[in-house]
Amino acid sequence: MLDHVGIPVSDFARAKAFYAQSLAPLGIGLVMEVTPEQTGNGSTAGFGSEGKPYFWFGDDGRPSLHTHVAFVADSRAKVDAFHAAALAAGGRDNGAPGLRPHYHENYYGAFVLDPDGHNIEAVCHLPG
CATH class of the missing domain: 3.10.180.10 (2,3-Dihydroxybiphenyl 1,2-Dioxygenase, domain 1)
Known part of the structure; x- marks a missing residue:
């Protein structure tokens, strides 16, 4: 079973605003943010429901597919x-x-x- 998925984004703030607005009608919202200091990379955000983040995105400063x-x-x-x-x-x-x-x-x-x-x-x- 899948626990969560994550995708790279080119603009963290823009992605966060986009997903906050577009996923709200589905009952999905921002559950957790992890700082670059915690990851050793870039900022990440976890969206989900009932306190469980299952859709993550982040920007580690490098273009990635x-x-x-x-x-x-x-x-x-x-x-x-x-x-x-x-x-x-x-x-x-x-x-x-x-x-x-x-x-x-x-x-x-x-x-x-x-x-x-x-x-x-x-x-x-x-x-x-």
């Missing part, structure tokens, strides 16, 4: 296994398995770049 897809894992061990399997299959590490408390206290994820450079993640939201 790459997307981000995160798959739900029901344990941290499966996140670890995903990361190892993806590296063995030829993926490149883009973030070792570990906690990402800037998202929430139990956010445990791992990131790899697929052969085309797309950022693929497995994430577990359950406590350790």
Whole structure:
């Protein structure tokens, strides 16, 4: 099952205004923003509903055609296994398995770049 998706944008403020207005009729709004200091990259915004961001976009300052897809894992061990399997299959590490408390206290994820450079993640939201 998909947990969330992310797309690159060329103008963060413009995208935030666009999605805030266009997704409001669907009951989808801004749930979370992550700063460049927290990501080590650019600003990101997570839109969703009921407190759960599931549509993300961001501007890391570089033009990009790459997307981000995160798959739900029901344990941290499966996140670890995903990361190892993806590296063995030829993926490149883009973030070792570990906690990402800037998202929430139990956010445990791992990131790899697929052969085309797309950022693929497995994430577990359950406590350790």
